[in-house]
Amino acid sequence: MDALDIAFAEARRYLASLDTRPVASRGTPGEMRAPLPTHLPEHGLPTTEVVRAIAAAAEPGLTGNAGGRFFAWVKGGALPAALATDIMCSAWDQNAVLASTSPAGAVLEEVAGRFLLEALRLPSDCSYAFVTGCQMAHVTALAAARHAVLARHGWDVEAKGLQGAPVVRVLANAHHHSSVTRALRLLGLGSDCVVPLGGNRPGRVSPDVLRTALALAPDAPTIVILNAGDLNIGACDDFATLCPIAQAAGAWVHVDGAFGLWANASPRLALLVAGVERADSWATDGHKWLNTPYDCGMAITRDPRAHSAAMRMTAAYLTTGGDVRDPMDFTPEWSRRARALPALAALMELGRDGLAAMIERCCDHAAAIYDGMAALPGATGVARPTMNQGLIQFNAHDGSNISDAVIAAINASGEAFMSGGTWDGQRVMRISVCGWNTNSGDVVRTVAAAAAALRGLR
Ligand SMILES: *Cc1c(COP(=O)(O)O)cnc(C)c1O
DSSP: OOHHHHHHHHHHHHHHHTTTSOSSOOOOHHHHHTTSOSSOOSSOOOHHHHHHHHHHHHGGGOOOTTSSOBOSSSOOOOOHHHHHHHHHHHHHTOOTTSTTTOHHHHHHHHHHHHHHHHHHTOOTTOEEEEESSHHHHHHHHHHHHHHHHHHTTTOOHHHHTTTTOOOOEEEEETTOOHHHHHHHHHTTSOGGGEEEEOOSSTTOOOHHHHHHHHHHSTTSOEEEEEEBSOTTTOOBOOHHHHHHHHHHTTOEEEEEOTTGGGGGGOTTTGGGGTTGGGSSEEEEESSSTTOOOSSOEEEEESOHHHHHHHHOOOOTTOOOOTTSOOGGGSOSOSSOOOTHHHHHHHHHHHHHHHHHHHHHHHHHHHHHHHHHHHTSTTEEEEEOOSSSEEEEEEBOTTSOBOHHHHHHHHHHHTSOBOEEEEETTEEEEEEEOOOTTOOHHHHHHHHHHHHHHHHHHO
8 A cells, every 4th residue: 555545545435434334533632643753863764654654643632623513613614525635735736926827727717716705796897815714814805805995095014014004994794703813913903993883683683783883983994704604603794785884985895705605606695695796895705615625715806906916026037927817916825726717616516506505404404403492401402503603502400500511521422513602691502503414413412412411410
């Protein structure tokens, strides 16, 4: 067996074990270190021995999030064609930076970008970048936003930076993800520039609150950040109302749609994000609801000139791609793997109907887990999924909140993996369903694991 054969055998063994292995890893750090040398080997080891040692070291510490019963954070598995394509990408080792360094990387990325816009029902002339994750998608799209709102004030931020620039104001849904704050930090805008916006409905910005905030500094360069799916209850902003209000005031609207933007791919769920196509930029992930392997975020903007102005580089040794798009004109990275290809595979493997069916199936399973668990003694439903995220609280007979203990017991059982959160000051269990391979059998096992945990704890 050569090293690739071993890698394939290990990968197949892992995938075949997903139904029976504990979802949470039970390995100790010691078990994971044991198969590895304690210091850098003085001399190189045989290739097959290296691959076997790393497989043995990783095995006890692998989380089963590629399987059907991982509901803790927003993580999908990898669709078969996306996984296979990802493996080919590693073998091909293309540098998808310019059309000249990898014609295949550049041309296939163009096709992937086109299919992506079609899948998400966004305007076909939008720009896009395939980046490492939604975190860097925020950085990329907000760099384009920063360029555009400062250019409107005659300020060239790429040349002059932010020193002496007009102060940029960021009005953001108060339930924004912490990756938004970090993107603003990395862009030199800082977390203090955020004005959190709320309203009467949980997780949603109300139009009056936005209007009032905009009117406080009508001339300031302004970026508005809205949510397509917050990570607790999947709340989505009313884009059809809010985007025109913000844009009439000269603001750029950015949407965190890490997972929730994919609702637009389903005719049944698109209503939740109605009007989302009116925004100026969007950040989303392939490695969440599209079920590509990790290392797949997407930044999309309505303003390709602002996007490329923020990212474009020139260097004497670069040859540009002529009529083929050079990926690096839109990405913060220089060298990069051909990460658009697994996304292309996922989109082709699903097609429009398969994508909609997968999104809808996840939402149905999330509702079924919620309904099953909410009916258990001691359980109180806190937020029934409107999308694929729900919240439940568990109490003991004496009324004490045992949500964290229930989560720990379910995770220790190995049957499923859940996580907790704080909602309205109360500890709750989060239900998040994103996996292509979650089925109704997984739902039954997960509810049964919660029932067993409650029997032991109440
Ligand atoms: C996961 C998530 C992010 C961050 O995405 P990464 O791909 O982990 O960088 C941002 N926003 C929301 C709502 C998320 O769920």
